[in-house]
Amino acid sequence: MISFEQVSFSYPQAQKPLLEQVNLEIPEGSFCLVVGASGSGKSTLLRCINGLVPHFSGGRLSGNIRVDGLDPVRESPQVMSRHVGFVFQDPEAQFVVNQVEDEIAFALEHAAIPQQEMRIRVEEVLGLLDLGELRERELHTLSGGQQQRVAIAAALALRPNILVLDEPTSQLDPQSADDVLQALVRLNADLGITIVLAEHRIERVLPFIDHLIAVQVDPITGKRSVIEGEPRELLQQIELVPPLIALGKALAWQPLPLSIKEGLRHSRPLARQLSQLQPPQPLKHSDVPVIKLHKLNSGYGQHTVFEDLDLELWAGEITVLLGRNGVGKSTLLRTIVGLQPIRKGAVEIMGRSTRGKSVAEICQQVGYLPQDPNALLFSDTVRDELLISLANHKITGPAALERADVLLHKLGLVELAEAYPRDLSVGERQRVALAAISVSEPQAFLLDEPTRGLDYVAKERLAELLHTWRSEGKTLLIVTHDVEFAASIADRIVLLGSDGITADGPASEVLGASPLFAPQIARLFPQTGWLTSQQALQHLLAKS
Amino acid sequence: MKLHPLAWVAWLLSTLVALSVTRNPLYLLIVLLCIAIVGNLSPKSQTRYKLPTALFVLLLVTSCCFNALTVHYGNSVLFRLPEWIPVVGGVITLEAALYGLLNGCVLIGFLLAFQVIMQVITSQELVGLLPPAFYPIAVVVTIALGFVPTTIQQIGKIRDAQAIRGHRLQGWRDWLPLWMPLLIGGLERAFQLAEAMVARGFASNDRPKQIIGDQIALVCGMLLLLAGWFVRLVWGLGGVGIGAMLIGALLIGLTLWRIGKRSPRSHYRTRRWHLNDSIVLLASLLFAGLLLAPLDLLDRRSLYYYPYPELSLPEFQTWLGLCFLCLLTPIVVSLLNNPKEIGS
Numbered sequence: 001m002i003s004f005e006q007v008s009f010s011y012p013q014a015q016k017p018l019l020e021q022v023n024l025e026i027p028e029g030s031f032c033l034v035v036g037a038s039g040s041g042k043s044t045l046l047r048c049i050n051g052l053v054p055h056f057s058g059g060r061l062s063g064n065i066r067v068d069g070l071d072p073v074r075e076s077p078q079v080m081s082r083h084v085g086f087v088f089q090d091p092e093a094q095f096v097v098n099q100v101e102d103e104i105a106f107a108l109e110h111a112a113i114p115q116q117e118m119r120i121r122v123e124e125v126l127g128l129l130d131l132g133e134l135r136e137r138e139l140h141t142l143s144g145g146q147q148q149r150v151a152i153a154a155a156l157a158l159r160p161n162i163l164v165l166d167e168p169t170s171q172l173d174p175q176s177a178d179d180v181l182q183a184l185v186r187l188n189a190d191l192g193i194t195i196v197l198a199e200h201r202i203e204r205v206l207p208f209i210d211h212l213i214a215v216q217v218d219p220i221t222g223k224r225s226v227i228e229g230e231p232r233e234l235l236q237q238i239e240l241v242p243p244l245i246a247l248g249k250a251l252a253w254q255p256l257p258l259s260i261k262e263g264l265r266h267s268r269p270l271a272r273q274l275s276q277l278q279p280p281q282p283l284k285h286s287d288v289p290v291i292k293l294h295k296l297n298s299g300y301g302q303h304t305v306f307e308d309l310d311l312e313l314w315a316g317e318i319t320v321l322l323g324r325n326g327v328g329k330s331t332l333l334r335t336i337v338g339l340q341p342i343r344k345g346a347v348e349i350m351g352r353s354t355r356g357k358s359v360a361e362i363c364q365q366v367g368y369l370p371q372d373p374n375a376l377l378f379s380d381t382v383r384d385e386l387l388i389s390l391a392n393h394k395i396t397g398p399a400a401l402e403r404a405d406v407l408l409h410k411l412g413l414v415e416l417a418e419a420y421p422r423d424l425s426v427g428e429r430q431r432v433a434l435a436a437i438s439v440s441e442p443q444a445f446l447l448d449e450p451t452r453g454l455d456y457v458a459k460e461r462l463a464e465l466l467h468t469w470r471s472e473g474k475t476l477l478i479v480t481h482d483v484e485f486a487a488s489i490a491d492r493i494v495l496l497g498s499d500g501i502t503a504d505g506p507a508s509e510v511l512g513a514s515p516l517f518a519p520q521i522a523r524l525f526p527q528t529g530w531l532t533s534q535q536a537l538q539h540l541l542a543k544s
Numbered sequence: 545m546k547l548h549p550l551a552w553v554a555w556l557l558s559t560l561v562a563l564s565v566t567r568n569p570l571y572l573l574i575v576l577l578c579i580a581i582v583g584n585l586s587p588k589s590q591t592r593y594k595l596p597t598a599l600f601v602l603l604l605v606t607s608c609c610f611n612a613l614t615v616h617y618g619n620s621v622l623f624r625l626p627e628w629i630p631v632v633g634g635v636i637t638l639e640a641a642l643y644g645l646l647n648g649c650v651l652i653g654f655l656l657a658f659q660v661i662m663q664v665i666t667s668q669e670l671v672g673l674l675p676p677a678f679y680p681i682a683v684v685v686t687i688a689l690g691f692v693p694t695t696i697q698q699i700g701k702i703r704d705a706q707a708i709r710g711h712r713l714q715g716w717r718d719w720l721p722l723w724m725p726l727l728i729g730g731l732e733r734a735f736q737l738a739e740a741m742v743a744r745g746f747a748s749n750d751r752p753k754q755i756i757g758d759q760i761a762l763v764c765g766m767l768l769l770l771a772g773w774f775v776r777l778v779w780g781l782g783g784v785g786i787g788a789m790l791i792g793a794l795l796i797g798l799t800l801w802r803i804g805k806r807s808p809r810s811h812y813r814t815r816r817w818h819l820n821d822s823i824v825l826l827a828s829l830l831f832a833g834l835l836l837a838p839l840d841l842l843d844r845r846s847l848y849y850y851p852y853p854e855l856s857l858p859e860f861q862t863w864l865g866l867c868f869l870c871l872l873t874p875i876v877v878s879l880l881n882n883p884k885e886i887g888s
Contacts, residue, residue: 056742094740096683098669098690099822105812107744112808122812140693158745265685339704353643359707368708375698375705378724392710436709529887 001028001194002049002162007063009053011042016042021063022226023032026196026211028161031188033205033231034198036445037240037455038425042198046164049196050084051077068161081107085155087165089453091147092139094154098112100142101126101135104154111158125153128191129183143325145176149183156187162194163187166232173325173481174516177204184208199454203242203484204521206231207259214238214477232256240456243533244520245482250537253267260523267524270540285314288351291336291366295345298328299333306329309500313444318466318476320486320507322517323496329479330371332496333446336477337368350443361465364393367442371449373433377421382413382432385421389439409432411435411465427458434465444475451482459470463489487511487519487531507531545873546587549669551821551828555582555874556661557826562731562868565655565835568849568858576653578871583660585875595659603655604648611644612636619854639851646849648791672811677802683746687737695730708837761799768792820877831870 004024010017018041026032036042047053051072054061065072068083088094096106104125108118129149138149148168155163165184169177185208187193193216199205212231216238217224227234232255235245244263248256257263289312296309305328313319321329334340336347338359347354349365370376379385386404390396395403408414411431416424421432430450438445451459459482466476466489480486486493486507493510495503495517503510508529512522521536522528529537574719613625613632618639627633646884661670671682699722706721769792776785834842846859 050743052739052743056739077742078745081743086740086743088736092694093736095690096737096741097666097686100667101665102666102812104666107746109810109812110744110746112810115810115812115814118810118812132681154744239688334704337708339707358712359704360710362714363708363710370701370705370708372701372705374729375702375725376709378721378728389709392712440710 001068002026003064003066004048005064005066007048007061007065008059009048009059011044011057011059014059016222018224019048019226020224022229024213026194026213026228029188029192029194030211031185031195032211033202033209033212034196034201034213034215035202036198037217037457038200038427038453040215040217042215043166045213045226046086046166046196046198048072049164050080050086051075051163052086074083081160082111082158083160083162085152085158085160085163087148087151087155087168089167089170090238091144091151094151095139095147098138098140100131100137100139100150103139103150105156107154108157116229121157121159125156128156128187129153133480143176144172145179148172148180150175152180152183152187156193160193165195165197167198167200167453169204174204174483175324177201181205181208200453201482201484202539203244206242206245207261209258214393231258240460242313242520243487243536244524246533247521247524247536250533250538260520263520263524269526271528285317289313289348290315290350291477292348292351293332293336293345294348296332296335296342296347297344298331298340298342300331304343304532307494311494311501311504313477315443315475316473317491318470318478318489319489319492319494321477321479321494321496322481322483322486327496327498329496330448333368333448333477333479336362336446337366338362339368346469360392363437364440365441365442365444367434367437367440367445369430369433369437369445369447369450371452373430374422376433376436377429380420381418382421382424382435383417385432385436386439387434393440395439407435407439410468412461423536425458426453427455427461430454430458430462431465442474445469446478447476447478449480450478451480451485459485462535483511483517483519486517487521493517546664546815547819547824547877548815548817549673550817551824552661552665552874553670553673554825554828555871556657558832559657559871560654561832561835562871563650563657566847566849567643567650568847568860569646569649569857570860571847571865572646572649572653574865574868575871576649576656578869579653579660581872582874583656583663586660586664586878588663593787595655600652600655603651604645607648607651608641608644611647612641615640615643618852633726639853639855642851642855669815672774674811675800676807677800679804679807679809691730691733694733695726698726698729702729758799758803761795765794765796765799768795785806820881823877824873827870827873831867834867 002024003026004022006018007019007022009019021066022045034042036043044053047057048061048065049067049072053059054073055077061073065326067080070080070083072080072084097103101122104122105118108121113121126135131146131149131151131153134142134146134150139150142150152163152165152168163184169180170338181204184195184197188195199204201436209231211228212234213226213228214234214237215224215226225241227237235241236249244257244260248263248266252265253263253266255262257266257506260466291313293311297304297307299305309332321332323329333342338354338357342355354362366508377385379388383404386407387400390400390403405414408417411434413428413431413435416428416432421429424432444533450462454462463485466478469476470491478486478489490507490511492505493503494501495510495514503514508531511518511531512527512529519531521530521532525536528539530539559575559579560832563572566572608747609613614639616634619838620638622638622641624635668686669687674682702722702725705725711721712718768788772785772788772792775781775788831862835844835847843861844864846861846864849858
């Protein structure tokens, strides 16, 4: 159904091709996952399927591509839109109108589909994606998961046989991501639509797929290669994999489990032999918390987001704040740094109230990274970004240059010092943003969804950086939906619900006991306190 | 039952005409009340866009002060500014201040009327009134309107992001860190949207067909319109001028219709035209015509209130005051049709 034969592609003015002699065969009706590091060429590969590459991007393409019997290079993306639906990472960025039904009908109106037929098709996709109740809603009032389902519905309205999705769940919380994936599974199973999906958090998707494509980059030569095949076979060749797969590979589980259900068949016999782990050691704290929230109330207009919230954050501790969308995690971070007014209660930093202090003053003590690091970056070079932050804090001249260079070195950005920040990969851009907020050497860091759009390599580097800061005695409060990342870094977990804090304690206790936020390893080995594949392996190998 | 967008546009036009032709505070009060009633009681189609009250106060104060400071005429002198101050120097009168206040009320009326339209019909319905030949323009306008709230949100995000880097807004140079990410982010969003639209088949039938005949016809139509207007204005040849303008308009209309036929589009929502729409359209057109048509039979002197040189009470003609109530037609027809819908 989709075949690539000796396909090579270079972007305009690029020195090296991004895709080199790619050969692929994606069977009709399959659910195919494309994995690879950021910048490896996954998105380019997907855009070749509907002709956006090279028609929209420009560049040189050679080789043969056949999609649904057509050549997308010859036919153009407009013709291919009848055969291939395309869904992008950010649903908001692809909406044309402002109402659910109108958005779905947009492509149909443009294709001059008769009104009666149009109504049937809109009803069809509304039903398929369970959007019936939202049909009259304005798009900006929907949650991220609902918006992404509308984007999928809009792509399906032209009744394509193939649906291509470029990281559709990267901006969603686990529940919303699951809703989107379940919708895709239904489309694949019930209608036989071929799904081709690129994703970084592959643990979410692996249970559903029957075909895997990996775009790999040789770390020494930088040469890219694309391999494909049956997921279990191919995962043996891929280095960076989710904890379940890593454990399965290390313990030579056969067949390699792709889901927790499959993994439990292997883990249960082992778990029976395990004795209860020692309870986690209570964390030792200094006398004064670095950040203290006392009976804190905050909200927007008439709407109260949280009230009477008490929380203490200590030096040398990584706290991860988890909770469903909309419970006020981001609002809490914004309130601490003064971007959101305090209605009642107090925020104290190092024992002093923040009342009356400007955001800039608070941020000298508390570095805050918002969800979209792009909003921070505007300079011509990475070094300039740091120098401007330093100038904001009245540090200029040779002292500023020296401090900027030290920080660039510490964050592994020396080679990128003269690069244009917005040309960098997602992970690199985020490090630059982290550098920009940490030049004032704050005592604490608040990070809002720092793993959004990061691949496994970038996440590992981020985790290393956070551990370094912790060892330097910094206080870290991290909001994330990425439970595997939370499991790998957190000392302490705080669960925020609509009624305030519902759980607060050591990561192994809180994550292990949470049905919604438990990581893969905690689900495989319940009541052991293990959260990562490294912990599990360490104990299991020691026992054997 | 919601009214047809065309009926709403007719109501908007008649409201704008009413606000433009009178400075009589009594009639202005009626118009403003009608707009407020229609705005509050009409069924809403989308998020209620509400302009801040502070903006209205600012408009009133600015308009009042500007007129008072620049028009040094009137008998009721409030105070004097030294003559040597350019423009504002001289007597400051109550009459000028009052006339400025009335102008402020007219501006507020304009804003409120547009606010009502933004509440009762969607931007898509509005641009849907354009002829099919303008379809790409209509889509671009829809997208541009959608970009406004997104851009406002982005400004807030970027301002916060720069504040957390210790940035403080003091001089004009300090705005650079705000504008650059906004501009670059806006371009990136535009690029993403363009890509998404191409992927969804936008412009699939729009391969440029350079039909020279259409272009010539459009240019000729425009020339005829201009020539007719010129002939009428300069030589006073009314018949010839109007004839040329009509032929020009017909030529442009026909050409646009031909272009529209070549790029067929269908509509998901087609609002049927109902009796209520006809009533609102007719009432709006009659009311606007009454205010504008040069008919000597009607006495419209009370429209032109002029407070100079000395303040006087405005005249009020009951029949004219009642005519202004035509602006309530959208509510009256809804009330007669389905009272439960009112205010929903």
